[in-house]
Amino acid sequence: QQQVKQSPQSLIVQKGGISIINCAYENTAFDYFPWYQQFPGKGPALLIAIRPDVSEKKEGRFTISFNKSAKQFSLHIMDSQPGDSATYFCAPTGGLLNYGQNFVFGPGTRLSVLP
């Protein structure tokens, strides 16, 4: 069974600080690496995503970096704001259909940004 692991499980950051969340995967066929953001009572929403042809992508305060050899990718949130307080999921995907094993979400990281 495919494994997707996230760390840390929870994170508390002061306003203006940097939040870093990591995702590790096993399936080398994955070729799309997104991060989703979920607020309580809402469905997840895509935050930022990367394909393996680049090692880093930045969109505003959010940066995703990818390490193919380590089978890891991470989310960096610069100048963290209280409004960033949410749960973040990585959901790498790609490869052949295989009983849903390429539709796997990580267990989530709960981020709290203190004002």
Place this chain on the structure above:
Amino acid sequence: DTGVSQDPRHKITKRGQNVTFRCDPISEHNRLYWYRQTLGQGPEFLTYFQNEAQLEKSRLLSDRFSAERPKGSFSTLEIQRTEQGDSAMYLCASSSPSGRAGDTQYFGPGTRLTVL
């Protein structure tokens, strides 16, 4: 609102009853996914449709669960003989035909099921 919609938003039922949820994807999206999410966990894949064809189904999915997408537009998820362990948020997502399966999924608000 042109996003993914789900109905109902909340459902309370008694153990042993059948329930059905509906999902309306973004209109031009041909891919539709169902997930289940319990408190403090990530979404767990249930099934995937491309147009009206059900192409993927989780091995872990009980036979009590069935999903349809008869005309390739809206989808329904039915749970027969509900159990307390079925209590969860049921999420629907859709994605564009221009990408590949699993690429950028747009999620609905979910249906929260409580089985008493």
